[in-house]
Amino acid sequence: xxKLETLKAGAALATMTLLAGPAAAEAxxxxxxxxxxxxxxxxxxxxxxxxxxxxxxxxxxxGPWLTRIQAEMQAGSGTIAVLGGLHxxxxxxxxxxxxxxxxxxxxxxxxxxxxxxxxxxxxxxVPWMQATYLMAANREALQYLPEGADLNALTYxxxxxxxxxxxxxxxxxxxxxxxxxQGLRHRFFQGFLLPAYTGSTVTEFRSEAAVEAWGVFxxxxxxxxxxxxxxxxxxxPLLTGDVWIAFDHVARxxxxxxxxxxxxxxxxxxxxxxxxxxxPVLAGLAVMNTAPDAEQSMALVNYMLQPETQIAxxxxxxxxxxxxxxxxxxxxxxxxxxxxxxxxxxxxxDALPALLPMGLGELGGxxxxxxxxxxxxxxxxGRPVEATLDxxxxxxxxxxxxxxxxxxxxxxxxxxxxxxx
Amino acid sequence: MPRALPYLLLLPAxxxxxxxxxxxxxxxxxxxxxxGGEMTLANYQRMASHWKFPTAFWNTLLLAGIVVPIQxxxxxxxxxxxxxxxxxxxxLLYIFAIPLGISDLAAGLIWLAIFEQSGFLNSMLYGLGVxxxxxxxxxxxxxxxxxxxxxxxxxxxxxxxxxVILVAGMGLIPKEYGEAAEVFGASRxxxxxxxxxxxLKPSLQTALILRVILAFEVFAxxxxxxxxxxxxxMSETYQWQFTMQDRGVAAAYAMVILGISVAFTLVILxxxxxxxxxxx
Numbered sequence: 269x270x271k272l273e274t275l276k277a278g279a280a281l282a283t284m285t286l287l288a289g290p291a292a293a294e295a296x297x298x299x300x301x302x303x304x305x306x307x308x309x310x311x312x313x314x315x316x317x318x319x320x321x322x323x324x325x326x327x328x329x330x331g332p333w334l335t336r337i338q339a340e341m342q343a344g345s346g347t348i349a350v351l352g353g354l355h356x357x358x359x360x361x362x363x364x365x366x367x368x369x370x371x372x373x374x375x376x377x378x379x380x381x382x383x384x385x386x387x388x389x390x391x392x393x394v395p396w397m398q399a400t401y402l403m404a405a406n407r408e409a410l411q412y413l414p415e416g417a418d419l420n421a422l423t424y425x426x427x428x429x430x431x432x433x434x435x436x437x438x439x440x441x442x443x444x445x446x447x448x449x450q451g452l453r454h455r456f457f458q459g460f461l462l463p464a465y466t467g468s469t470v471t472e473f474r475s476e477a478a479v480e481a482w483g484v485f486x487x488x489x490x491x492x493x494x495x496x497x498x499x500x501x502x503x504x505p506l507l508t509g510d511v512w513i514a515f516d517h518v519a520r521x522x523x524x525x526x527x528x529x530x531x532x533x534x535x536x537x538x539x540x541x542x543x544x545x546x547x548p549v550l551a552g553l554a555v556m557n558t559a560p561d562a563e564q565s566m567a568l569v570n571y572m573l574q575p576e577t578q579i580a581x582x583x584x585x586x587x588x589x590x591x592x593x594x595x596x597x598x599x600x601x602x603x604x605x606x607x608x609x610x611x612x613x614x615x616x617x618d619a620l621p622a623l624l625p626m627g628l629g630e631l632g633g634x635x636x637x638x639x640x641x642x643x644x645x646x647x648x649x650g651r652p653v654e655a656t657l658d659x660x661x662x663x664x665x666x667x668x669x670x671x672x673x674x675x676x677x678x679x680x681x682x683x684x685x686x687x688x689x
Numbered sequence: 690m691p692r693a694l695p696y697l698l699l700l701p702a703x704x705x706x707x708x709x710x711x712x713x714x715x716x717x718x719x720x721x722x723x724x725g726g727e728m729t730l731a732n733y734q735r736m737a738s739h740w741k742f743p744t745a746f747w748n749t750l751l752l753a754g755i756v757v758p759i760q761x762x763x764x765x766x767x768x769x770x771x772x773x774x775x776x777x778x779x780x781l782l783y784i785f786a787i788p789l790g791i792s793d794l795a796a797g798l799i800w801l802a803i804f805e806q807s808g809f810l811n812s813m814l815y816g817l818g819v820x821x822x823x824x825x826x827x828x829x830x831x832x833x834x835x836x837x838x839x840x841x842x843x844x845x846x847x848x849x850x851x852x853v854i855l856v857a858g859m860g861l862i863p864k865e866y867g868e869a870a871e872v873f874g875a876s877r878x879x880x881x882x883x884x885x886x887x888x889l890k891p892s893l894q895t896a897l898i899l900r901v902i903l904a905f906e907v908f909a910x911x912x913x914x915x916x917x918x919x920x921x922x923m924s925e926t927y928q929w930q931f932t933m934q935d936r937g938v939a940a941a942y943a944m945v946i947l948g949i950s951v952a953f954t955l956v957i958l959x960x961x962x963x964x965x966x967x968x969x
Contacts, residue, residue, distance in 0.1 A: 331931030449916040495806055497829045497918055508807060630934040637933050644917075645740065648829050 294322040295561075295568050298336065299352030301397075301551050302585045303327035310584035319571050321564065323349075330357060334630060337361065337556065346558035349565045350572075351393075355383055355550045358393045360629025365392040366555040366562065371570055375591040384552055393552035396572060397587035400548050401455060402534050402609050403427075404502070404521045409434050409442070409512040410533070420612050422538040424464065424484050427513075431491035434512055443492040444511030450500035452517050453643060454636040459547025459622040460515070461485055464540025468679045469622055470686045473664055474657040481540070482646050482653050489647050497648070506532065517549070518610075522586040522602035529601030536613030543620035545678070546613050550624075551587060620678055627673035635671075638664050664688050721940035732937035736929075736945070739938075745920040746945070752836070752911075752921065753904035756843045760900060763844065764851035769881070771852070772859045782856065786849045793846060797913025800842040801827075804834075804914070827914060835915040842910045847903065851896040858892025859885065894961040901957065902950045922946050 302311045308327045316323040328336075333353070340346030341364045351358065351365075358365070367390035373381055380395040403422075412433040413419065417426040431443040447453045458469050465481035466472035499505055502516035503523040514521070515537070525532050537546045553572055555565040571577055578589035579596065586602060588610070595603070613619065628635050642660045645651045665688040675686035724731045736742055771781055788796065803809045804826045811823040826834050862885065870880045886893075908923040917924075922942055930939035 329931065331934065334934070449912070493825075494828045494830055495825045498806075498827060498916060510806065632934075633931075634933040634935065637928075641740065 294324045295319070295349035295564050296347055297323050297325045297350050297352060297568070298333065298348040299325065299327050300330050300333050300354060300357050301327060301352050301587070303329070307585050311581075315572075315577060315580045315584050318577075319568060323568065330633070333357070337364070340556065340558050344558060345560075346556060347560055348556055349559055349561065350568050351554040351556060352396060352551060353554070354624060355552060356624045356626065356628070356632050358552050358554050359386055359626050360632070361554065361556075362386050362388070362392060364556050364558070366557055366559070366565075367391060368394050368553075368555065368566070368569060371566060371573070373573070376573075377590070380550060380590055383550060393554035394569060394573065395590040396551045396553045397578070397581055397585065398548065398550050398590055399518050399587045400546060400610055400613070401452070401460070401515065401517050401537065402521065402606060402613070403537055404506060404514050404516070404524065404532055404534050406506065406509070406512040407531055407533060412437055419533070419535045420609075421544075421616070422535070424461075424488070424538045424540050427538045428484070428488050428491065431488060431513055435491040438512075441491050441493045442510070442512040443488060444499060444502055444505050444514040445489075445492050445496040446499050446502050446514075446516050446520065447496045447643070448498050448500040452520070454639040455517070455547055455624075456515055457639040457643060458625070458636070460537050460545050461540075463545035463620055463622040463678050464538070464542055467542035467620070469625075470664065470668065470675060471679045471689055473688050474654075474661040475689060477541070478657060479653050482642075482657070484540075485643075486647060486653075518602070518606050519586040522600070522606075525602035525605045526600050529605070532605070534605045534609040536609055536616065539616075539618050543618040544613065544616050545620040545622050547622050547624060548614070550590075622678050623676045625673075626676040628667075628671045631667060631671045631673075634667055635664075638667065661688050717940045717943050720936050721944045724937050732941040735935075736938050736941045739925075741920045741925060745922050745925045748836075748919060749905060749907070749921045749923075749946075750949075752839065752843070752907060753901060755836075755840050756847075757897070757900055757904055759840070759844055760848045760851055761897070763848050764855050764896065767848070767852045768855035768859055769885075771856050782853075785852055788846045789849045789853075791846065792909070793907075794909035794913060796842055796846040797910035800838055800845075800910075801913050804838050827918075829918045832915075832919055835919045838914045839907075839911055839919065842914065843904075843907065846910070847900065850903075851900050854892050854896040854899070855889065858889050858896075861892075862888045890961045890963045894957060894963075897957050897961070898954050901953050905946055905950050905953075 297316065302308055302325075304327075308325060311325045311327070312323070316325055330353075334357075337348070337351070340348060351361075369391045371391070371394055373391070373394055376395050380398070381391065384391055384393045384395055386392045405419075409430070410419070412430060414426050414429040414433065417430065422430075431441075434442045445451075445453065445456070461481050461484070462473070462478060463469055465484070466475055466477040468475075472478055493505070493511060495505070495510065499511075501520040501523075502511065502514040503521050505511035506514055506521070506524040507527060518534075521534070525534070537544060539545075553569045555562065555569065559565045572581070573591075575589070575591070575593045578591065578593055582588055582603065583600065586600075586606075588603075588607075595607075614621075625632055625635050638660050642656060645656045645660075646653050668685040668688065672685050674684070675682045679686060721732055722728055722730065767785055771778060771785070774781065791799075801808070805811070806823045806825050810826070811820070814820045815823065827838060828834075866884050866888065867880055870884050875883065906923055907921055908927065911919055911921050912924055912927075917928075922945060926939050926942035926946070929935050929942060
């Protein structure tokens with residue numbers, strides 16, 4: 269049965285036909301998370317196997333994920349039991365989602381629950397799991413750390429000096445950056461580099477501080493391996509030794525730490541003049557109004573929030589629990605390495621959280637593309653910084669107006685669409 | 690009713706085409722000229738003003754311009770050899786056609802495994818002592834290597850399609866023409882250019898149209914080998930539809946691909962036109 273359903277879903281996707289299959293007894297968990305096949309399998313076998321009645325877990329790319337949701341919303345009936353997605357994936361679906369206030373969320377932090385209300389007084393999604401991005405380094409690189417630099421409180425200037433020292437000593441560019449097609453390069457610009465220099469993701473997009481930030485990145489790029497444009501997951505080049513210092517999402521660094529725990533260290537993102545900007549990543553669970561069996565859906569959401577399920581999810585996906593749980597001692601090496609680094613970064617006195625884009629709905633992809641385009645034009649194609657920023661700022665402004673999206677942290681709250689100066 | 694029978698038999702296929710081809714096609718065409726329910730050319734403007742559009746457009750034409758002539762020459766050679774063979778003809782045909790059985794994405798991945806930094810080519814060169822450390826072939830700094838890899842993968846993968854059509858076409862040419870030319874002292878090359886090629890025009894037409902259209906739709910091989918470093922029209926269409934969630938601009942790209950496909954089809958039809966009375 270399970271196999272048949274999987275085949276069916278695969279065929280449906282491949283042909284882009286969106287005809288809903290016959291109602292199945294298994295609850296369909298339609299998610300943008302845990303897409304890599306090992307993670308999907310771990311979700312099915314270790315996390316969801318305990319749910320009564322069975323769960324058909326499907327991890328999808330955002331595009332096909334959203335297409336099916338829109339089709340079910342338009343049709344007014346559907347087969348998806350529970351949606352899983354990042355805050356940004358879910359924030360555009362507001363009206364199609366059911367109020368989940370009935371679910372016990374007392375152990376989850378208020379700030380996260382507030383995000384799940386999407387600006388309404390209903391709990392439109394409940395936090396599911398969280399993660400962020402970190403820096404990782406091969407221990408071999410530590411000897412080249414510039415004098416006086418504290419690994420847990422680096423600045424961008426120190427990072428560049430470090431990468432330059434490694435470059436000089438080994439004759440190779442060994443900083444690594446996930447600039448491949450599936451890499452999360454845009455998140456680095458949105459949540460780390462630009463906020464650290466401008467204190468903003470959107471409003472100060474073409475300020476002088478932003479020009480400075482891109483100058484800083486260009487300098488870092490001169491010590492970055494050119495193979496970076498092929499990297500999607502930094503754990504692979506870290507393991508092969510091609511890269512000694514890297515930035516990536518924790519889930520995309522974990523393998524390196526799990527395979528060779530003694531060889532790598534994790535540490536917080538560097539700080540710029542405006543602070544140590546970092547991007548917290550929050551995934552949530554939601555139920556659509558068109559869910560075939562609301563009771564079953566609620567039960568599944570509840571099941572996902574049990575401490576044991578949260579720990580199993582952590583093992584399967586490397587996303588951390590959204591509530592305090594007692595960590596077993598046998599947790600993977602990556603968790604043991606990341607937990608203190610995340611705590612140091614989020615607890616730093618100069619910490620500056622920069623949220624994932626909000627309120628953009630299906631324009632989220634175009635929003636990120638602006639940052640990717642800017643990177644490709646300035647850094648890869650070598651176009652002049654100011655002219656590129658001016659041109660892209662126009663695209664960004666038009667997009668914010670089209671989405672009518674107010675600013676999100678760290679930008680100042682706005683009444684209308686988030687302004688671009 | 691024997692008169693209506695052919696039409697009745699054609700009905701299912703016709704219905705299938707109308708539902709799964711004509712209807713989506715009209716939808717896409719409509720999507721490309723509307724935005725928010727209004728008729729507009731904004732989608733085309735947005736497409737043309739995006740900084741990657743000219744690169745994607747010329748890359749697609751360049752790729753087709755390199756790949757198709759190479760494939761044509763190779764397919765003609767292979768087809769001539771196969772036709773002349775007395776023994777082992779079908780074995781050779783099967784071997785030539787093996788890459789046809791592999792999906793284009795898989796073909797791209799095979800060549801990626803060769804050209805990657807940790808790929809076969811680097812391992813071999815390293816093993817032979819030619820290089821001291823692996824070379825990064827597929828880098829944004831030298832797109833021409835990416836182009837070369839894509840050309841190799843495409844030639845390897847899709848030449849057999851043309852060859853199969855040409856082998857069938859060569860089989861249709863009556864032997865008498867060649868024999869007559871031989872009697873009058875025509876050389877092998879003369880027989881090929883003066884007899885085989887002109888008689889092969891209808892098959893050449895089919896093979897070229899098929900191949901050129903496929904060349905404009907090239908996607909998986911390019912994405913596997915070049916990522917976003919070598920944009921082509923099809924990869925940009927995918928990008929706009931799924932990453933940027935803008936169906937209108939994606940539809941505009943699709944219409945551009947359709948436009949150049951139709952234009953080139955007409956050119957090929959005209960260049961290789963065979964008058965009715967001259968056909969075999």
